[in-house]
Structures are given as structure tokens and as C-alpha cells.
Amino acid sequence: MGHHSCCNQQKVKRGLWSPEEDEKLIRYITTHGYGCWSEVPEKAGLQRCGKSCRLRWINYLRPDIRRGRFTPEEEKLIISLHGAVGNRWAHIASHLPGRTDNEIKNYWNSWIKKKIRKPSSTSSTNIAPSIIEQNSQFTYTQNQQMDFLNQDLATKRQIQDTLYPLPCPQFMFDIGLAMDGANGNVDGKIDQFLQENAGLINSETWQVNQNQEMIQPVSYTSALDPNCLPPLMENLESMVPMEVQSCSINLEGQMTLDCLQRNELNEWDDTQQCPNFFFWDQAEGQLGGQEIYPTSSSTGNILSSYPSSL
DNA sequence: AACCGGGGCAACCGCCGGTCG
């Protein structure tokens, strides 16, 4: 008893997968692909439930899976992202190509155990404990913050629309890693990213106040030839030259830029309602964060503030 | 050699939201 409903049929095998079973699943998926997992066991000749097949494929058999120890960079990324979003392992995994949520979850759990077992390491070179303390989801204790984090995407968008009613586009970037915990400056990667991809040059330093409640307005200006067409960006649905008027950080450590964009004549245009662009959201397949994260060398710091417009 | 305990990790469980008839 207690088996999942999909596994109640007779002759359903459980437990570790044998090499023969793996081979069957690989052969089936590589020749037929996967559409309906519940059909896979029968068609592949496996005495497993579809869910088990899916799990085995996603967590172990996929060709693009990445194995072996986590690199220091991956470790930093996990720590930083966990600080930003808590135990949302799938979200964290989406920032680490080839890594699965299960693997990251396992890593985190054993890692946490280690840290708990020897908590008195005060070495300043050992960044982990302080980072965890700073970034733990347990620092997000206010109901409103947790409520926001728990919303689905549509609701978040509604909230965002309420928070940012400006008739200009909003470009959102996931900058969890880009915040330098030591001095509050944003890692240069963001500036580089914006300059390379949107032709924007930042003339001021990014800052947060002592309470980490807001970021100062910044002045990005376009470095593009006005006659140029907007640059095209891989993996991003659309990106146009823009002039940033102000920015703020939301509860997930995302930066929102309120800005003007150019119209089809390449003129700055503040007269018409512009759509919102959300580059951050993995579920939508518009992942801007990847462009910023991987090579960032800063340790990350989480802003638990509300957007300045609140 | 046998036992034991802890750690790592693959797999399972239960829940939830989306979809479809």
C-alpha cells in the first residue's frame, strides 16, 4: 500500500534500475522521443510506471546530463541562487546546464549537514556560513515577501503590472549573483551585458543603501549609432535599444529597468504604451539570466527589499 | 571476518496545477 496511483498495476518493478532496463529506455526514447510518459513502459517493454521512466531519463539517462563533482563556480551559483529563491531546486537547476534538481537538492542537503556539524568555523576565507546566513530563505520572514515568492507566474505578472504601471518597457534580469556582497556594487557583468547587447553605457556606479532597500537611479545612455538597427540577441525574444530612467530590485533579486525604447524609426519613443519584456522567466523560455550568471565572479548578495516604487 | 554506523545518492511519495473529455 501507499504506492502511487500510477504504480498500482501488477508487475510494476520498483527500486534501482538495471543496465538492461536503462538500455531499453534509452533505445525507446532515442528512437521515438517522449511525448506521453505513461505510454513509455508498455511500448519500451518495461515493467515500470511512466513516472519512474520519466525520472530515470531526466535524472540519469539524458544525453546532456552533466556528472561529477560540482565546480567551485557551480557551488557559488547554487549558494547564491538558494539564497535568492530558497528550496526551489528546479529553478536553481535551470541555471546550471546539465545538472538536475535532484542532484542539486542532494548536494545541498549533504552540504548543509556538513556545515551544521561544524558550525564554528569563523575563518574569513570560508565564505559559506556567512553567505548562507545572509542569503537563507529564512531571512525572508515577512508574510508579504513569502506570499510574493509563492505566486504563480501569472499572478507575479499582475503584481508587477501593479507595481510598475509606467507606459514603458520593463527589462528584468536575474542578478542574484551579480550583487557584490562586500560593497553593494553590481558586478560589471551587468554593465557589460547591457552594453554588448543593448548598446547601453552606464556612467554611474550601481549602489544600494545601507538597508539594501533600493538601488540608486542610474543613467544608461545608448552607445549605438542612431542609424543602427536594434541588435538581435540569441535566446532572448526581443531586445531593443533603450534608455534606462530608473531601476529597482524586486523580492527575487531581479532588477527592473524602467526605460524608454526606440520605435521602428529608431527614435526614442515615450508616447506609446509598450509591452513588458520579461527575460528572466525560465518557464517562458526567455532566460536572460544565463547571459549574466556563468562567468560572474562575485559572491552574490540578496536584496530583500521592496521595489522603490512601493 | 563480521559488524556497525554514517554519508551519498537514486528513487519514491504525495501533492499540486494543468489539461482534456
Place this chain on the structure above:
DNA sequence: TCGACCGGCGGTTGCCCCGGT
């Protein structure tokens, strides 16, 4: 509208390995 079904997700379990005794 509703219920069955399915996939995705996070929490949890339990097996296996390995080092110590």
C-alpha cells in the same frame, strides 16, 4: 463543471558503499 489523468516538483526514504572497530 467535474473528475480522471498526467507531469513537475520538493520532501523523504532507504539502499549501498565504505571506513572504522
